Amino acid sequence: MKTFRALVPALLLVAAAPTLARGAASTADTLSFEVLGPDSGFAGWDTMEGTVSQDSTTVHGGRYAARFQRGPSASGEFSAISRAVPITFSGDTLEVRGWLKTDGVVGFAGLWLREDAKGGHRQFDNMEKRALRGTTPWTEYRVALPLDKHATTIAFGALLGGQGTVHADDLRLLVDGKPIAEAPPFVRVQTVVDRDHEFDQGSGIDAVTISPVQAENLVLLGKVWGFLKYHHPRVTAGEIHWDYELFRVLPSVLKAKDRREATRALVKWLDRVGKPEACRTCAAPPRAAHLLPRIEWIDDRARLGADLSERLKRIHRNRNAADEQFYVSLFEGVQNPDFSTEGSYARLTLPDFGYRLLGLYRFWNIIEYWFPYRDLVGGDWDSVLAEFVPRLATVTSRDAYRLEMIALVARAHDGHANVWNALDARQPQGQCRLPFVAWPVEGRFVVGKYTGPDLSRASGFQIGDVILEVDGVSVDSLAVAWAPYYGASNESARRRDMARALSMGPCGSCRITVERVGQRLDVAGERDSIRVRDPEPYTHDRPGDTFQVLAKDVAYLKLSSVKVADIPSYLERAAGTKCLVIDIRNYPSEFVPFALGQHLVDRTMPFARFTHGDTTNPGAFLWGDSAAIEPASPRYEGAIVILVDDTSQSQAEYTAMALRTAPRAIVVGSTTAGADGNVSAIPLPGGLRGMISGIGVFYPDKSPTQRIGIVPDITVLPTVNGIRSGHDEVLEAALKHVLGRDMPILRP
Numbered sequence: 086m087k088t089f090r091a092l093v094p095a096l097l098l099v100a101a102a103p104t105l106a107r108g109a110a111s112t113a114d115t116l117s118f119e120v121l122g123p124d125s126g127f128a129g130w131d132t133m134e135g136t137v138s139q140d141s142t143t144v145h146g147g148r149y150a151a152r153f154q155r156g157p158s159a160s161g162e163f164s165a166i167s168r169a170v171p172i173t174f175s176g177d178t179l180e181v182r183g184w185l186k187t188d189g190v191v192g193f194a195g196l197w198l199r200e201d202a203k204g205g206h207r208q209f210d211n212m213e214k215r216a217l218r219g220t221t222p223w224t225e226y227r228v229a230l231p232l233d234k235h236a237t238t239i240a241f242g243a244l245l246g247g248q249g250t251v252h253a254d255d256l257r258l259l260v261d262g263k264p265i266a267e268a269p270p271f272v273r274v275q276t277v278v279d280r281d282h283e284f285d286q287g288s289g290i291d292a293v294t295i296s297p298v299q300a301e302n303l304v305l306l307g308k309v310w311g312f313l314k315y316h317h318p319r320v321t322a323g324e325i326h327w328d329y330e331l332f333r334v335l336p337s338v339l340k341a342k343d344r345r346e347a348t349r350a351l352v353k354w355l356d357r358v359g360k361p362e363a364c365r366t367c368a369a370p371p372r373a374a375h376l377l378p379r380i381e382w383i384d385d386r387a388r389l390g391a392d393l394s395e396r397l398k399r400i401h402r403n404r405n406a407a408d409e410q411f412y413v414s415l416f417e418g419v420q421n422p423d424f425s426t427e428g429s430y431a432r433l434t435l436p437d438f439g440y441r442l443l444g445l446y447r448f449w450n451i452i453e454y455w456f457p458y459r460d461l462v463g464g465d466w467d468s469v470l471a472e473f474v475p476r477l478a479t480v481t482s483r484d485a486y487r488l489e490m491i492a493l494v495a496r497a498h499d500g501h502a503n504v505w506n507a508l509d510a511r512q513p514q515g516q517c518r519l520p521f522v523a524w525p526v527e528g529r530f531v532v533g534k535y536t537g538p539d540l541s542r543a544s545g546f547q548i549g550d551v552i553l554e555v556d557g558v559s560v561d562s563l564a565v566a567w568a569p570y571y572g573a574s575n576e577s578a579r580r581r582d583m584a585r586a587l588s589m590g591p592c593g594s595c596r597i598t599v600e601r602v603g604q605r606l607d608v609a610g611e612r613d614s615i616r617v618r619d620p621e622p623y624t625h626d627r628p629g630d631t632f633q634v635l636a637k638d639v640a641y642l643k644l645s646s647v648k649v650a651d652i653p654s655y656l657e658r659a660a661g662t663k664c665l666v667i668d669i670r671n672y673p674s675e676f677v678p679f680a681l682g683q684h685l686v687d688r689t690m691p692f693a694r695f696t697h698g699d700t701t702n703p704g705a706f707l708w709g710d711s712a713a714i715e716p717a718s719p720r721y722e723g724a725i726v727i728l729v730d731d732t733s734q735s736q737a738e739y740t741a742m743a744l745r746t747a748p749r750a751i752v753v754g755s756t757t758a759g760a761d762g763n764v765s766a767i768p769l770p771g772g773l774r775g776m777i778s779g780i781g782v783f784y785p786d787k788s789p790t791q792r793i794g795i796v797p798d799i800t801v802l803p804t805v806n807g808i809r810s811g812h813d814e815v816l817e818a819a820l821k822h823v824l825g826r827d828m829p830i831l832r833p
Contacts (some may be wrong), residue, residue: 107108116256117169118151127151129168130242136164145184145254152252153245162649162680165197165244165254165803172200172237178258178814180229181241183256190218192247196256198228198235202425203570207233209416211244218249222365232260235414235423274409278428281326282616288332290339295429295478298337302347303474304467305389305441306331306338308382311350311395311450315703316404318361323411325358328428331446332439351480354455355396364403365831368701375696375781376460378704379453382647382809391470410700413455420697422455422762431772434483438769441477447774450769452497454703457696457781458762458791466510468494484510486771488570494775495572500734503572504769511570512563513555515591517612520544523552523587524625525580525731526803530587532599541580542758545608547601549809552587556597560587566750574792576757577731581758581816588612602809609721625670626825627832631655631713636828638663639820645671645742649680654686664823666726666816667744667818669737674734678743683717685725690714690746693739695762696781706781714746725750730794734758739782741795753819755802757794 118139120128129141132151136159140152151622153164181198197214208230217226227239230523243253260268295303310331310501314320318326320674334354341347341413371377383389414423427447433440449470459466473493480486487507494502496592509516521544524533532550552560564583571586574578590612597608626643640659659665667681682690691713699705725747733741733754738761745752765779782790799822807814813830820828 086806097395102300110389117147118260119147120147127166131167132165136245137166137308140252143186143252145186145252145255150254151243152250152793153243154250155245155248155412157650157653159248159591159650161190162675163244163246165206165242166827167242168239168260169238169240170265171260173271174231174265175271176232176268178229178261179232179239180227180259180262181256181405182225182227182259183243184223184225184254185217185221185243186223187219187221188250188282189219189220190247190249190251192219192245192249194243194245194251195248196228196241196243196253197275198224198230198241199239200230200233201238201240202233202235202423206418206432207236207414215247217491218247223252223254226513233417235425241274276323277326278323278426281329284329284332287437288335288431288443289437290332290335290439290442291437292340292546293453293478295475298343300471300474302338302341302344304733305333305344305347305472306351307442307446307449307470307474308467309393309397310334310446311453312380312383313355313358313400314450315454316400316412317358318364318403318405319359319408320412320524321405327412328443330358331443335439335442339417344388346355346391348393350369352390352392352396355393356497360396364405366406367402368404368406369652371699371705371707372697372701374702374705374707374708375787376704377455378702379459380704404701406701410703415698415700416779419763419780422451422765424765424767425450427768428770429768429772430770430773435486436770438478441480441486441489443472444770444773445473445477445493446488448493448767448769449473455704455765455779456497456499456777458499458778459699459706461652461789461792462496463741463792464496465706467733469493483771487773490769490771491570491572492774495570497572497777498574499572499778500578500758501764501776503763504773506772506774506776512567513586513590515612517592519588519597519610519612521546521588523584524591524808525577525584526808529805530584531795531805531808540706545610546597546599547809548811549601549805550601550608551805552599552743553605553827554596555587555590556595557598563587575756575794577794578734578758578760581731623672625730625732626668626728627816629655632658634658634662635666635820635830638824639666639828640664641666641668643668644673644677644737646674647681648676649675651679652677652681652684656721659721659723660719661724664724664820665721666728666819668709668728668816669733669741669744670728670730670815671732672734672737673740676742678712680744682714682743684719684721685744685747686714686716687748687752688716692743692746693786694783694785694787697781708787709780711785712743714743723749724823726823726828727752728815728819729754729757730815731755731758733795734760735762738790745795749818751798751822752795753799753801753822754797754815756796759790759792759794762789825826 107185134154138152139149144150183196187194194217197211205247210228245251263574296739372796374503386394487510491504520536521532522528530552532546571579571582595610597610624645631646636639640662693712695709696706697709717720738757762778762780767775769775801818803816811831
C-alpha cells in the first residue's frame with residue numbers, strides 16, 4: 086500500500102541520492118572510470134543514464150573521466166555516479182577525495198558521501214553548502230565524515246544538481262588519511278543482545294487473567310521500565326538486554342498482592358540492576374525547549390513509596406551528558422529517532438503475554454519520550470497504558486494481537502502512525518474491491534470515481550451514489566465499529582481512510598444499498614482482485630496532463646505527477662496568465678517546495694520550524710532548524726491558488742506551507758490530514774512494523790500543524806450534488822474569488 090512520508094530541506098538530496106552500486110566495489114586507492122561495464126556504464130559504478138558518460142578528451146588522470154551534462158530538459162533534480170562499500174574496516178574519519186572541473190554550472194556540483202545503517206541514513210554531505218558552480222579548473226575536493234559506529238554501508242560518488250557540465254576523475258576513499266585497504270579490519274563488538282538468549286523462545290509468561298491490582302502494578306512497571314530504559318547509565322550503555330530484563334522482573338510484580346509489595350519488588354530489581362555512580366559530566370536541563378519531559382511522577386512518594394522514588398530520582402540526577410543511547414539514536418541532519426536496535430522477534434508469530442506487554446511498553450514509552458507531538462495526543466496518555474494492559478492479557482490469536490496493537494498505535498492520533506504490515510487484520514478483511522473509490526462528502530460516503538475507464542456505469546454504480554449499506558449493514562454503524570482501528574491525526578483523515586475501505590472485502594458478490602437522486606436502490610456488486618485497479622485513490626485533482634491551461638488567463642498545475650525538471654516549462658507556459666492554480670489535493674510525485682517555490686516569492690520567506698528529541702533529556706523536544714524559500718528568476722507574477730483537502734498529507738502539507746509564502750497566494754479547500762514530519766519506524770514483537778512522525782513541523786511563529794493541518798484561507802467543501810454533476814466546486818470557488826467571475830469547471 087502507499088504510505089505518506091515527509092521530507093524536510095536537510096534531506097532533499099539525502100533521500101534522493103543513489104544507494105547501492107550494481108557490483109561489489111573495489112577498495113583500491115584510486116577509483117577510476119577507465120573500464121566500461123557490460124551495459125556501457127562504468128564498471129563498479131552506478132550511473133544515471135542520459136546525463137553521465139565516459140569522456141576521453143577532458144581528463145585529470147588516465148584515459149577517461151566521468152562527464153555530467155545537464156540541460157533544461159534533463160529529468161530529475163540532479164545526476165550522479167555512485168558506488169557502495171560495506172564497512173569492513175575501522176577508524177575515526179571517513180573521507181572521499183576527487184578531482185572536479187566545472188563548466189557553466191547553474192546549481193551546484195560536488196562529491197558526496199553517505200553512511201547508511203539498517204534504519205536509514207546516518208551521516209551525509211554533498212558539498213551543496215560550498216556552492217561549487219560556474220566554471221572552475223581541475224581542483225581536488227574533499228568530503229569527510231566521522232565514521233559512524235551504527236553504519237554498515239557507505240555510498241559515495243559525484244553529482245551535478247541543476248544544469249551545466251562537470252567532469253570528475255581520480256576519486257579516492259580514505260580512512261584516517263589512508264586508503265581503506267590499509268585500514269584496520271572492522272571487528273564487530275557483540276552487544277548484550279547478541280549474548281543474552283534466555284528468552285529467545287518466549288518470556289515464560291503465559292496469558293493470564295489480570296486482576297485490578299495486577300493491572301495497576303503492571304502499569305507502574307511499564308512506566309518504571311521505560312524510565313530506566315532511557316535514563317539508567319547501564320541500560321543506555323547497552324550493558325543489559327532490557328527486553329529480557331522485563332521478563333525477569335515480571336513474575337515478582339505479577340505475584341504482588343498490593344501496590345506496596347509491587348514497589349518492594351521494583352526496589353529489589355533496581356538494586357540488582359545497580360545504583361548509578363555519581364555522574365562526572367552530568368546532563369543539564371534543556372534550554373529553549375518546546376516540550377519538557379513528563380517526569381514529575383517519580384516524586385510521587387504516595388504512589389511509589391520513598392525507596393522507589395529516591396532511586397528513580399538518583400538515576401535521573403546522574404544521567405550522563407554523553408549524547409549516546411543504546412536503544413535510540415537520532416538520524417544525522419533531520420534528527421528524527423532511529424529505533425533500529427530494537428528487536429522485532431518475528432519468529433514469535435503469536436507473542437506470549439510477556440512479549441505482548443513488551444510491545445505495549447515499548448510503544449507507550451516511545452510516545453512518552455520520543456514523539457514530538459506528545460502534547461497533542463489528546464486525553465490522558467497514562468490511561469492508555471492502563472487500558473491496554475488487560476486488553477493484551479486476553480488475546481488468544483495472532484489476528485487479535487495485531488488488532489490490539491493497531492488500536493494502541495491509533496491512540497497516538499498521528500496520521501503517520503500505524504502497524505503498516507498488519508492492516509489486513511482490521512475490517513473490512515479481504516483482498517478484493519468494488520470498482521469505485523468512495524469519498525466522505527457532507528457527512529456521508531459517496532462514490533467519487535471509478536477504478537478504471539471500463540468500469541463506469543456498466544458496474545451498476547454511478548458517480549454521486551450515496552452509500553447507505555454494505556450487505557445490509559449501515560455504513561454509519563460500520564464507521565463507528567471501525568474507527569478505533571483507523572489511526573489518523575484528525576477526523577477528516579480518518580473518514581477519508583474508512584471511505585476508501587468501504588469498497589474492500591472478500592472476493593465475490595455483495596449487495597450495496599445506495600441513495601441515488603432521492604431513491605434508495607440495491608446494487609449488485611462484484612469485488613474483484615484482478616480486473617479492478619485503484620486509480621490514484623489519494624488524489625482529488627483533475628485527470629489529464631500535469632500542466633493544463635483552463636482558460637486564457639488561468640494555468641493549472643497538479644503535483645501528483647509534477648516533475649522538477651519540467652518546472653521551467655511550466656513557468657514559461659504560465660507566463661502572462663492572471664492565476665496559477667497549484668493543486669495539492671494529492672501526494673506530490675517529486676519534492677518541489679524549493680524548486681517551484683523559489684519562482685513564486687520576491688524575497689526570502691521563512692515557512693517552517695522544526696523540533697527534535699534530546700537524547701540527554703529524554704522527553705524534551707528542542708527547537709532546531711528553520712526552512713525558508715529564497716527567490717530566483719524567472720518569477721511568476723500572477724496570483725497563486727493552492728488547493729488542498731483531506732488527501733493532502735505529510736509532504737503535501739509541507740509543500741503547501743512553503744508555497745503559501747508567495748505574496749499573492751491563497752489556500753482554498755478544506756482542512757488537510759494534519760500529519761507532518763519525517764517518519765521513524767518502530768519494530769514491535771511478532772515482526773510488526775509501527776511508525777510515528779519523528780520530528781515536529783511548525784510555522785515560523787511556532788504554531789502547530791499536527792492534527793490541525795493546513796487551514797485554508799477560503800473553506801470550500803464538495804457537495805453530493807456537485808459530485809453528481811461532475812463539477813469541481815473547490816476549483817470553481819477559488820477561480821471566482823481570484824477572477825471575480827463564475828467559471829464552471831467540469832472534470833474531464
